[in-house]
Amino acid sequence: GAGVSQSPSNKVTEKGKDVELRCDPISGHTALYWYRQRLGQGLEFLIYFQGNSAPDKSGLPSDRFSAERTGESVSTLTIQRTQQEDSAVYLCASSSAPNSYNEQFFGPGTRLTVL
């Protein structure tokens, strides 16, 4: 079956512009996660959606970052007034819950470059 997909695969933007990144999880997966990896750093948790529960936003680095999810499908991560430090690979993952200890299936990522 189809895996997690993300778009765009690459995004170059100018400092101060807003960007939207999209994630399509695996059909039927109720949990969806956003992570990012900045150069030289590990994967950093951003936000987690589980069904109809309030999302866990504890990893969002600033109020310029927000994310939405439509039901149990598509999610968009929005970064407003982008800064150079936002440059990173943004990864989305999904999992079925309850499942095998929260095994997460990742998309290919969006590489964001802020000039």
Next chain:
Amino acid sequence: ILNVEQSPQSLHVQEGDSTNFTCSFPSSNFYALHWYRWETAKSPEALFVMTLNGDEKKKGRISATLNTKEGYSYLYIKGSQPEDSATYLCAFNAGGTSYGKLTFGQGTILTVHP
């Protein structure tokens, strides 16, 4: 803040060598420890989910062990091949109210030279 450390940061081996690397994590509030392989230009791929102290899992030439009491896991690759070249990530899951979060280490970059 949970501290998940991986060592070494990078590793170069020759084809046919066996190798291993380490993930250390908090020994309290353990729920699960995950290993992922992330090849360039691909999605991270799950290798193992480890949940019980003393767990040992194997997938082909790759195996992993788990010690939750002392907070470490080893990943072993026997007879490395060039296609094993990737970043190997471990991720700690504390469960409970943190159920949804994986805290990742920085990864070990493995390069296998033919």
